[in-house]
Amino acid sequence: MPQTGALFAVASMTLYGLEISSRQADLTLLTMAVPLLLLGLAFGAIGGPLADMSLAEVPHENAGSASGLFNTAVHLGIALGTALTALVFFSATGGSPDAAVNRDAFTGVLWWVGGAFALMWALMFCLPRRANGRTG
Numbered sequence: 001m002p003q004t005g006a007l008f009a010v011a012s013m014t015l016y017g018l019e020i021s022s023r024q025a026d027l028t029l030l031t032m033a034v035p036l037l038l039l040g041l042a043f044g045a046i047g048g049p050l051a052d053m054s055l056a057e058v059p060h061e062n063a064g065s066a067s068g069l070f071n072t073a074v075h076l077g078i079a080l081g082t083a084l085t086a087l088v089f090f091s092a093t094g095g096s097p098d099a100a101v102n103r104d105a106f107t108g109v110l111w112w113v114g115g116a117f118a119l120m121w122a123l124m125f126c127l128p129r130r131a132n133g134r135t136g
Contacts, residue, residue, distance in 0.1 A: 006118075009114075010121065013035070016032075055070060
């Protein structure tokens with residue numbers, strides 16, 4: 001399931017980038033919402049199973065601490081990803097108010113984020129397998 005979610009994330013970033021690049025003036029709320037809906041589904045497919053896999057082997061007496069550590073790591077990753085994405089965006093725009101520069105920087109950031117999801121998908125094959133044969 002997490003690998004499928006990562007592929008959905010790559011597809012949604014690709015679709016979003018292509019729509020912004022090709023439809024510039026014709027973008028509507030619906031065309032912008034579809035890739036974001038796919039991205040939300042992808043995050044759900046990744047996040048839920050990843051939490052279960054991460055906490056499955058934790059002894060019951062340590063479950064609270066492990067859950068807190070997991071949530072802290074997730075929030076740290078979100079904050080770091082947001083900061084790095086903003087860094088890439090603003091270094092590409094140079095603070096320019098020009099819409100074309102900002103659009104190009106935004107689509108460039110989408111390609112970087114899509115590449116990160118593709119790397120995450122590939123790294124998920126390194127996760128250990130569970131005893132019942134499902135990928136863990």
